[in-house]
Amino acid sequence: MGDWIGENLWALWLTLAVALAVVEVLVLDLIFLMLAAGSAAALATALAGGDPWLQIAVFAAVSLLMLVVVRPTALQHLKKGAPGELTNADALPGRTVQVLEDTTFTSGLVKVDGEVWTARAPEGQTIPAGSTAEIETVDGATLRVAAQPEIDWDAGRSA
Structure with a gap:
């Protein structure tokens, strides 16, 4: 068995590369990809006929080089964005939502960007369905909203 492994060390490297790539897909940290x-x-060294000690040295050198040089640059490109740019739930406060059902301090639904969220109005207020509201804060999966003033364009007009 030991002779077979020694003669077919390429199979070990192939298995390790595939396994590390699969782990990378699961954790998305770019560490296992560098080791892969x-x-x-x-x-490649094994297939070219390199000795086992050379294969191990190439593995160590390339992995270290990838971790020290390539990974930081790759992470920088992946996390590219304007400094202070808000994303996900942090970008919601201040946005306008469509109220889907009467929203009170204890219940309500709103739609923002095609997604339906649970919502709550300030205590003592009811925001009617069909109106618009503004997101004040995000509390878990619940939006705290406040009614937007509505303009009555027909007020003051005589018929």
Whole structure:
């Protein structure tokens, strides 16, 4: 068995590269992907007839190089965005929503960007269905909203 592994070390490197790539897909941290690249380089060394010590040295060198040089640059590109740019729930306060059902301090539904959220109005207020409201805060999966003043365009007009 030991002779077979020694003669077919490429199979170990291939298995390790694939396993590390699968783990990377699960954790999305770019660490295992860098180690998979080292395994792929060791696989190439094994297929080229390199000695086992050389394969291990290539694995270590390429993995270290990828972790130190490539990973920080890749992370920088992945996290590209304007400094202070708000995303996800942090970007919701101040946005206008469509009220889907009467919203009170204890119940309500609103729609923002095509998504339906539970909503709550300030205590003692009811925001009627069909009106618009503004998101004040996000509390878990519930939006705290306040009614927007409505303009009566027909007020003051005589018929």
